[in-house]
Amino acid sequence: MVTLTLDRLSAHYGRRQILAEVTTPCFEGGQVVALLGPNAAGKSTLFRRILGLIDGGGEARVEGATRQRPIGYMPQDTGVNAVLTVYESVLLARMQGRSLKVQPEDMTEVERALDDLGISALGERDISDLSGGQRQLVGAAQALVQSPEILLLDEPTSALDLHRQLQLLTILRRLARERGMLIIAALHDLGQALRFTDQAMLLQNGRLIASGPTAEVVTPERLREVYRVAARIEPCSQGQPQLIVEEAI
Amino acid sequence: MSLGVALFLSLCLDLSLGPARFPLDEVIAALISPDSVSDQVRVILWEIRMPVALMALVVGASLSVAGAQMQTILSNPLASPFTLGISAGASFGAALALAFGVAIIPAAIDYVVPINAFVMAMITAFFIHALSMKRGVTIETIVLLGIAMVFIFNSLMALIQFFASQQAVAAVVFWTMGSLTKATWPKFWVSLGVLAIVLPLLARHGWALTAMRLGDTKAESMGVKPKALRLEVLVLVSLLAAIAVAFVGTIGFIGLVGPHIARLLLGEDQRFFVPGSALCGALILSIGSVLSKIILPGTVIPIGIITSLVGIPFFLFLILRQKSSSW
Structure with a gap:
């Protein structure tokens, strides 16, 4: 099974540090991982750094891959x-x-x-x-179509209507399970992250604030601290966690 | 297929026209079986007109493919060998030889002008290549560099013409008009050889070049290295354009019009776009060659004038066309 581990991954644009030693636990094939964070948190840079499109310190370690180019990438539209x-x-x-x-x-x-x-x-x-x-x-x-073992998607739902968003995330989760693919998607909708992803990474100003099971990463405290919103998470009628945003702080 | 048929017809028509006119069936007979026609007809068609007519096809194809790839790698619908100053560099090299007899590389007298033109065109291309390697240089900067080169060479040309004799000025002006009558069999074979070498090298990058049309970020996401590819293709198409311009002078707008027609007909998948551009360029220059002989009977108008007269309205049409979704 393919795995991806980020080990002190860093990136700079000139003197400005965009990513600061991002280290994560090992993500495995079959999982869907949400990459979360407000605008300019470094999400796209993290993807480009994982792909080696930009230089920097640290390592994105891929193990168990069978293909020469195991990572597929969908940039922002x-x-x-x-x-x-x-x-x-x-x-x-x-x-x-x-x-x-x-x-x-x-x-x-x-x-x-x-x-x-x-x-x-x-x-x-x-x-x-x-x-x-x-x-x-x-x-x-x-x-x-590149049959990737690891698929990085940069805001794949940003231009989709609600129906298409849910449809795409459902499809991605199914493909991850069926094909043993590790999918990492940058998402802005935290409710969808809670519902469709297994793991999450939360970035702020290029630093990893938290990573782990999505329900443990997306908490009212972190939403207050990172996104500056007052919110609560409650189980819906189907037992799934539901994010209720009250106000911007 | 229909482009191929049109190309063959245009070639036959081009061969049939000249001081002595031959009916098309006689031309076709001479092409299929040279022994079936008189010696006089055979010599005129095969020795005099054939290199010129075939040169039109090869130069048209070379300039059009060069323009197609410049438009692709620079993401600019108005890019062509002229945008980057390659033709202007060639003109300057030729003018040095014509006006002052300066040979950049010592060569046989027949080849001083084309070699000068070729060397200056390649120097221009390598200069742009070197500048574009610098950090922070964008596609827009490369196009602007090309335009700057055009202005520099035009000024230098004016300076040469100011100091040169009247006779030399006339020779320079005639050269810059572009003329297929300079074509000979050796020049044709050299041009064809370069085209035959460059086309497979470009085809090797066919998928990557098609991906470049989706933008650098998208191309990168597919594993393409845009910067390295851009530089390699820039050198290859500069070679194509430089050889073509060196032998026949400045022939404008083929590199602009040919690819646009191919794009309209076949799209931008390089498997079809590049052969289509080559065929369109060859056809346009061949038709231009025919027109250059029939507009003023008895006079062959320099083909550069014809292509510019046809090309400028098309150029304006492209600029003014209000279709923002695609080129």
Whole structure:
């Protein structure tokens, strides 16, 4: 089973420290981990540091991986003006580092990724014509089609409507369980983090405030301290923890 | 497929036109079986017109592919060998030879002008390459550097023309208009050879270059190294453009128009976009060559003038087109 452990992971932009020695327990395949924190906490930087896209101290230790590039990454959505169909844009994510000839199994993987996310019908649409939410789902498909063992998703639900948010998080949890994939998603909705994720990391100003089971990380005290909101967590009628935000402090 | 047929027809038409006009069926017969036509027709078609007509195809394809990849790596729909000052550098090198007989590299007299042009074009490309390696240089900076290079070389050209003899000024002006009549078989083979080497090297990065159109961050997320790729492709396409411009002079707008038509027809998946750009560029320059012979019967107008006359309205159309979602 694939595992990921962050060991004193740091990053700087010039003299400014963005990440300060982030150390976490070992996260395992099959888990969904929420990466939490207010704006500018260092969430995107943490992802880029894990991927080695930026230099810095410490180590992101991946063990038990069977693929040469085990980590897939979906960055935050950016506008795209390329003249490519959805199918082509997902296919090219699959084909990086491979020959120009597309094999039948590559096409199968693309169709599976589109199908997993419920966007098969968009296949022939131009990506520049998609809505922000649709583009975000295509971004998730681009990450999934690389068959990653660890999947990093940077705010995957930020442009989705409520129905699509719940649908995507449900799908991600199912894929993590079925395929033994470790999924780490940066989320702003703490209620969804409580409901859909097993573990959580809470960042503030580049420092790890807490990590562990989500219900132990997301507490009224930490919400007050990190997010500056008064909130309480109560079980809903189905027994699941429910976040009730009262006011900004 | 239809582009290929159009290309063949245009080639035949180009071969048939000139001081002596031949019917298309005779041209096709001469192409298929050179022995079936008279010696005179064979010599005119194969020895005189063929290198020029084929040079139009190769130069058109080279400039168009160079433009396509510059637009891809610089994320700028107006990028072309001209935007980066590569053509302006070549013109300056050629002008040095034409006006003062300065050979940057000693060479046979026939090749002094193209070699000067090539060397200056590559110096320009490497200069931009070196500057773009510096920390903090963005895509926009590279494009601005190119525009600065164009202005610098234009000023230097003006200086050369100020000091040169009247005859030399005329030669410089004619060279900068671009003309396929300078084409010979050896020049054609060199141009074709470079195109044949560069295309597979670009194809090796086909998927990565397509990913570059999604932006650097997205490309990185797919495992592409945008900066390294950008620099490698910049050198390769500079080589393509420099060879083309060195042999036939400044031929504008092919590198801009060819890729845009290919993009409209085939999209930006490099598996189709690059061959499409090459075919479109070849077709446009071949049609330009035909037009250069028929607009004023008996006179071959320098092809650079034709491509600019067609290209400028297209350029304006691109700038004014109100479609923000894509290029």
